[in-house]
Amino acid sequence: MAYAIEAQGLRKSFKTREAVRGVDLAIQQGELFALLGPNGAGKTTTIHMLTTLLHPDEGTASICGYDVVKDAAVVRRNISVTGQYAALDESLTGWQNLTLFAGLHGYSRKDARALAVELLESFNLAEAGDRTVGTYSGGMRRRLDLAAGILSEPKVMFLDEPTTGLDPQSRRELWDAVRHLVKNGTTVLLTTQYLEEADQLADRIGFIAQGRVIAVDTPEKLKASIGGKTLTIKLAEGTDPANVCRLLTSEFGMEAHSDEGGLIVKAAVREAALAHSVIGTLIDQTAAVDDFALSEPTLDDVYFALAINRGNEVAS
Structure with a gap:
């Protein structure tokens, strides 16, 4: 061609x-x-x-x-x-x-x-x-x-x-x-x-x-490659997004990231039930959650997933 x-x-x-x-x-x-x-x-x-x-x-x-x-x-x-x-x-x-x-x-x-x-x-x-x-x-x-x-x-x-x-x-x-x-x-x-x-x-x-x-x-196809849906969590003022991301990784094995402002945390989830478990755990551990939603992946989610994977490759 x-x-x-x-x-x-x-x-x-x-x-x-x-x-x-x-x-x-x-x-x-x-x-x-x-x-x-x-x-x-x-x-x-x-x-x-x-x-x-x-x-x-x-x-x-x-x-x-x-x-x-x-x-x-x-x-x-x-x-x-x-x-x-x-x-x-x-x-x-x-x-x-x-x-x-x-x-x-x-x-x-x-x-x-x-x-x-x-x-x-x-x-x-x-x-x-x-x-x-x-x-x-x-x-x-x-x-x-x-x-x-x-x-x-x-x-x-x-x-x-x-x-x-x-x-x-x-x-x-x-x-x-x-x-x-x-x-x-x-x-x-x-x-x-x-x-x-x-x-x-x-x-x-x-x-x-x-x-x-x-x-x-x-x-x-890029968005489909993420799999499942995106869980978006809006944190209350004063909540440490880094702690929330670490918790999602340690408790659920999820790769999570926060936006530049820090109050929005996103992670890919394959089942709605898992999303509810995540929110319940955050609340139990006194993480202040203002709101959360499940949605189809966006190119932003693809970009961050690629960035995380590339970071893991470099680290290894």
Whole structure:
């Protein structure tokens, strides 16, 4: 099978720090693939290698069959890259920006103007087309940036954390724009820290940690891999979440974790009866429980399960 994006054993170091430590990817044509991981996991460095901005220290990668090192110029003609900051002229209107970019891509003046109108409509920016970009919201700028990015008719588009810093409404509007790209046949590689975003958009998801891809599958299969349900426990103020997690491990053999705020503890359970036993034990041992619930696993649960397993592997 010919892949739109393929990588084998990609490695990249900066002085003494190895940022990417053997990344393998195989992304099909027309697929939306999300690469998830925390800051410093290697997402952006991987993108920079795939888009010819960095040379790999080791390994190979290709875009639409073209090697990112040997055929870098051809690769750049087949891709578009959008990051966290829109590459637009804020003194020009949305329509003027698109017309300018279209002209740079070789369209005639007549075709550039017509295409600018068409793209403004497609990306839900028609009413703002005559306003200067400096007056646009963050979400509007990102959508306009996406519209400009497809003027070159790229076969592959890289979106490197494009919704960082956007409010929920702007994020969802950008999601619609990304869905529009995929519907029209563009292969999209999306990096994001927002697990809900990947769940909503991606055909498949890859989790990257410490420079390595540690799991790849569809959102549904990744969540099913957890097994059972997720027990979410809301602790009262003053309760030590670390003690609760240790108790769940020692008494029930459960891997538990708390969120950054510390008052929410989560653990995977296979039977509802076990969840009730857990809550009863916590209350008997004077752990203050404000509320609890059982739910289907989320990608957050998958991420933490993978992180725990990886931590155990490193420890052993």
